[in-house]
Amino acid sequence: xxxxIQTPRHKVTGKGQEATLWCEPISGHSxxxxxxxxIVQGLEFLTYFRNQAxxxxxxxxxxxxxxQMPNQSHSTLKIQSTQPQDSAVYLCASSLGGYTEVFFxxxxxxxxx
Amino acid sequence: GDSVTQTEGPxxxxxxxxxxxxxxxxxxxxxxxxxxxxxxxxxEGLQLLLKVITAGQKGSSRGFEATxxxxxxxxxxxxASVQESDSAVYYCALGTGNTxxxxxxxxxxxxxxx
Numbered sequence: 001x002x003x004x005i006q007t008p009r010h011k012v013t014g015k016g017q018e019a020t021l022w023c024e025p026i027s028g029h030s031x032x033x034x035x036x037x038x039i040v041q042g043l044e045f046l047t048y049f050r051n052q053a054x055x056x057x058x059x060x061x062x063x064x065x066x067x068q069m070p071n072q073s074h075s076t077l078k079i080q081s082t083q084p085q086d087s088a089v090y091l092c093a094s095s096l097g098g099y100t101e102v103f104f105x106x107x108x109x110x111x112x113x
Numbered sequence: 114g115d116s117v118t119q120t121e122g123p124x125x126x127x128x129x130x131x132x133x134x135x136x137x138x139x140x141x142x143x144x145x146x147x148x149x150x151x152x153x154x155x156x157e158g159l160q161l162l163l164k165v166i167t168a169g170q171k172g173s174s175r176g177f178e179a180t181x182x183x184x185x186x187x188x189x190x191x192x193a194s195v196q197e198s199d200s201a202v203y204y205c206a207l208g209t210g211n212t213x214x215x216x217x218x219x220x221x222x223x224x225x226x227x
Contacts, residue, residue: 003158031213043204043217056214091159095213099147099166102213104159 001026004105006092012111013082021077021108025094032075033093033102034067043091049075050097082112115140119205119218127226128197134190134221136179136205147208148181148188149215154201162190162203200225 005024013019025032034046036059045059049069060067064082069075079086089107119136126132140146150162150172163172168183179190188205205218 033213033215035217042219043215045214045216048212048214050212056212093159097213098211099208100213101161101164102215103161104151106158 004092004094004103006090006105006108008108009106010109010111012113015083015112016081019079019082019086019110019112021079021090021092021110023075023077023092023105024073025075025092026103027073029094029096029103030072031095031097031102032069033095034075034077035091035093037089037091037107038087046077046090079110082110084112086110087112115142115146115207115209115216117205117207117216117218119203120221122202122220122222123224124221125224125226126195129194132190132192132195132199132223134203134205134223136188136190136218138186138188138205138207140186140207143207143209145210148179149206149208150177150179150188150190151204151206151217152201153204153220159204164208195223195225197225197227199223 007022032049037043047057047067052069064080091107093104095102116139120134147166149164152162153159163174165172165181171180202220204220206215
């Protein structure tokens with residue numbers, strides 16, 4: 001079990017460019033989460049899928065951010081027209097759902113210059 | 114709203130000393146919150162240390178323990194004798210129901226000196 005895999009581990013984009021972050025959840029896990037971590041705000045929930053369907057995107061910024069889960073083996077977080085304030089570590093996590101343990105990936109560090 | 118507040122770091126203790134990291138929560142929109150401690154060791158991903166689902170119960174793992182106190186809305190992390198290998202960042206988290214969605218505190222960096 002390789003755990004939750006996130007790629008790339010580091011990404012540098014220029015202001016205004018698009019960034020796509022990839023997540024491969026643990027096989028068999030039906031719930032997938034995205035979080036963002038910054039020094040100031042800490043770990044913030046962004047969005048949640050269950051069985052590939054979007055369930056809760058209450059933490060997603062209203063503009064420029066989108067997440068998809070086209071199949072059960074991967075999810076993407078896309079940020080359009082990146083801004084310096086988008087610089088953060090983006091964490092993907094998965095679980096079997098319900099009250100079961102949530103497993104986190106090591107994160108993608110996004111730096112917008 | 115729902116939130117978690119924990120001890121600001123860094124916390125520095127000497128090996129074999131006792132440790133307490135405070136955590137309090139507010140769960141205004143959650144009828145039966147679950148409480149968690151996560152840990153991130155250097156170079157590794159965030160991982161679950163312990164969890165407690167029922168108020169009044171205690172969770173324990175790797176020598177750490179925490180009791181879910183609904184009256185004081187607290188979930189303090191304690192260890193009687195820390196080791197250098199316990200140096201890590203510790204996060205208290207509130208589970209918002211059966212979805213698995215978590216609300217985290219800002220994290221507490223623990224540095225254990227040999």
